[in-house]
Amino acid sequence: MPALVSAHPLGEQLPAVYADDDFALRFVSGLDTVLAPVFTVLDCLEAYFTPALAPEDFLGWLTDWVGTELDGTEPLPLRRHAVASAVALHRVRGTRRGLSAAVELAFGVRPRITESGGATWSARPLGPFPGSPSPALHVSLRVPDPSSVDPYRLRSVVAAARPAHLPFTAEVTALTSPEGT
Numbered sequence: 001m002p003a004l005v006s007a008h009p010l011g012e013q014l015p016a017v018y019a020d021d022d023f024a025l026r027f028v029s030g031l032d033t034v035l036a037p038v039f040t041v042l043d044c045l046e047a048y049f050t051p052a053l054a055p056e057d058f059l060g061w062l063t064d065w066v067g068t069e070l071d072g073t074e075p076l077p078l079r080r081h082a083v084a085s086a087v088a089l090h091r092v093r094g095t096r097r098g099l100s101a102a103v104e105l106a107f108g109v110r111p112r113i114t115e116s117g118g119a120t121w122s123a124r125p126l127g128p129f130p131g132s133p134s135p136a137l138h139v140s141l142r143v144p145d146p147s148s149v150d151p152y153r154l155r156s157v158v159a160a161a162r163p164a165h166l167p168f169t170a171e172v173t174a175l176t177s178p179e180g181t
Helices: 022-043 056-065 076-084 086-091 096-107 151-161
Strands: 112-115 137-143 168-174
Touching: 056 076, 076 086, 076 096, 086 096, 096 112, 096 137, 096 151, 137 151, 151 168
Parallel strands: 137 168
Antiparallel strands: 112 137
């Protein structure tokens, strides 16, 4: 970075015996040039870890560090939002709500999720079990143009956010408008 000045010039910190030594002052001014970016980064370190303020090139590292399910082609505001919401998504990972939020974050559309399980209670023992006896999960993403969505990307997002024990299927379908409109 041209013309970046060190906040802590080394020449001013040298012992008095070197204050008149031209070679020593020129030598440490070269070190000031090398250390100025380091001091600038350290002074602004908190901003690097704040998704809204992080430089774009550093944001790529943040997305990997917090485990977001992005492929790097998303717009910058979406990547910043994904990093900021990563902790909340990790809290609900493996749940229906977490799966829905992960797919919606990646594609901007709320998916339709069908699962085989359920929960109920009974006043008598040996009541009927809810849901289906075979585990299954189906995620359907309804969009106006199915060719604009990568089905393999949908599969990878669902695979990362689903309950680990459930086999799943994922599909991209066309959004059909109601008849008469």
